[in-house]
Amino acid sequence: MKRCVRWQKVSPPMLKRLVSIWQNYLSCGYIFQRDSLAEQKIKILTSFSLIGAGVVTIFGLFNFISGMKWLGGIEVLLGLLGIANILFLRFSRNISFASGVVLFSVSVVLIFLFITGGVEGASLLWFFIFPLLSLFLAKRNIGILLVFLLLLLFVLVYFLSARLNFPMPYSFNLIGQLIASVSSVTILVVFYQIYFEQNQTLLESYTKESYGVNLQLRNEIHQKEILESRLEEIVKQSQEQNKILERSELAILNILEDLKSEKNEIELKKAKDDAILNSIGEGVVVTDNQGRVIFVNSQVSKHLGYTEKEFIGKRWTIDVPLIVSNNGEIVPLDERVIYIAINTGKRASGQYVYVRKDSTRMPVQITAAPVVMNDIVIGGVVVFRDITKEREIEEMKDDFISLASHQLRTPATGVKAFLSMTLDGYAGPLSETQVDFLNQAYSSNERQLAIISDLLQIARVESGKTSLHKTNVNVAEIVQNCVKEQSETIRSRKQSIEIPGYAEQVYACLDVDKISMVIDNLVSNASKYSLEDGRIVVDISDLGDRLEIRVKDTGVGISKNNIEKLFQKFVRIDNSLSSKVGGSGLGLYLAKKMVDLHHGRISVESVEGQGTTFTVMLPKGM
């Protein structure tokens, strides 16, 4: 390839083409190598004719000019015929016809020369080229025949001319010599030709063979070159790929290094997380979305008495039982906080008791949260805290409140006793001012007693010690009694109260004391937070399996912000009347607790400045 490139650079393309044409048309070596015998003959005949026709034409022109008009004219004509024959041969490739034309032209010239005489011998010498030509151009037998016929024609013409008194300028001896010479030349040519052909065949076969070998070699060289170039390409490609690989390797090494440092970081982070998870006091359990344990921190094992390995793969909701704190009932699967968290996607929490491996119990505060990835819950996290201490403290607190309340109640009751005795006249008659003052003291004492009572109630409710004593009662009657008890106070505030469903009979299974407490509280609030001329309506509705008690007032109302806080412990709402009205902030909290105990619902609607409606919904529980 490279050699080729160099050649093109050095040689002008034109020169190369000329050389190629020369090789194609004129070089015998080239012809032998490449062309068939017929093709060789065509080329040789063409070369011969070009020279011959040119020479004959030039001779003809010279003869014509020097006065030999007949000879010159025929020569020019034959020369032109030769040129025409070359053209004919060039396009038709008909070698036989073209050979015939050449032989014919030469015969004509020879006959003419023979007949017209001219320089003796010189003209006859031309005869010797005929056997050469005819044997070369025609097939061997035909060539011999043509030579024989020409000689015959020659002899005939000679003898005829003698008889017809047109004697030729040749002696009889000369004719005999001519025939002998031409025959000898013919024989020699034939021998030579035979010898040549044999060699030729041999040569051709050698040539063919070597050509074949050459071709094969060329082919092989060509193939080799192709292969080499391919190989080069492949080498180049592989070098490039090598480079890419090297770069990739470097990149991979970099990535590996990054990964390693990231891994280290992750490990460090994990170690930190583990340390944090294990050092916090809470038990942390991570589960998949089927509740199977994936991870527990050390606190879990410590608290529940199982090893970490014992937990992994277990169903937290099934294999680790949870019981309800009060009655020891096992919490059903669908009420477990982790189950709720996983299935609803929302946090859930509660206080329960875990059963340890050794069957002892541990009160816990459990919070479960779903683990969400791409809006899909993939697991859950349970965090629980041992609340044994808190429970104990709570119990102590309950006991304290209970005891304290009693201790507070007794002296307050003493105050109440003597105040009321004095007011009731057991200590003799009182002046109006004395009665007024004592009344102030009395109502203050009443408030104190009420707060103590509320505190006692709360302590009981919160410790879960409050139980319901349900009886089948007419709710209208309870409402009626509550209203009756407060009617005097309401009237003294110049407010009105009415019960439209007064005569109705709505029976339900309730704890009378506790529901009375709720209604008392609501009615008392309605009155306390209403101005003069306020109107209170207590309505009872029978709703089939449940009932509703509505306490509606036209009082000062509650702002939206405050409505949310309304049922919280120790919350007192600020409004225009709250400073005048005494209260512990426990009433509505307790009322809600009581309604909750009945599995009911308490709600409130209010428009500031227009009034408030409390609605208590209770299941009849029949």
Add this chain to the structure above:
Amino acid sequence: MPKVLVVEDDQILQRAYSTVLRMEGFEVSSVSDGEEALRVAEEFSPDVILLDILMPNLDGIGFLRSYNAPEKHQHTKIIVFSNVSIPEKIQQASALGASTYMIKATFTPKEMIVAVKEILKKG
């Protein structure tokens, strides 16, 4: 003249109740704990016992159990007059023969007299 035994460990309350009862014409005896009450009740044989629950030595419930009103003292009416408002205690007292259970803090002495008179009227 009906006899009332006041069983109350708080001296001020004891004085208040017995004073009012006397002024209302009752014959009154006062004690400060359950044990004393058991002793006094035997000789005094009251018509009505005003019984506190939380007391030293023997509390109200213990007194009720020993006194055994339903079987041994059927003529004596017992009014529990206590600040203990635990339903279990109320039920217990009722089961042991108490006729009425009143929360002290919610009644004035005068209202207590009304209750005593009512229970005597019932017989």
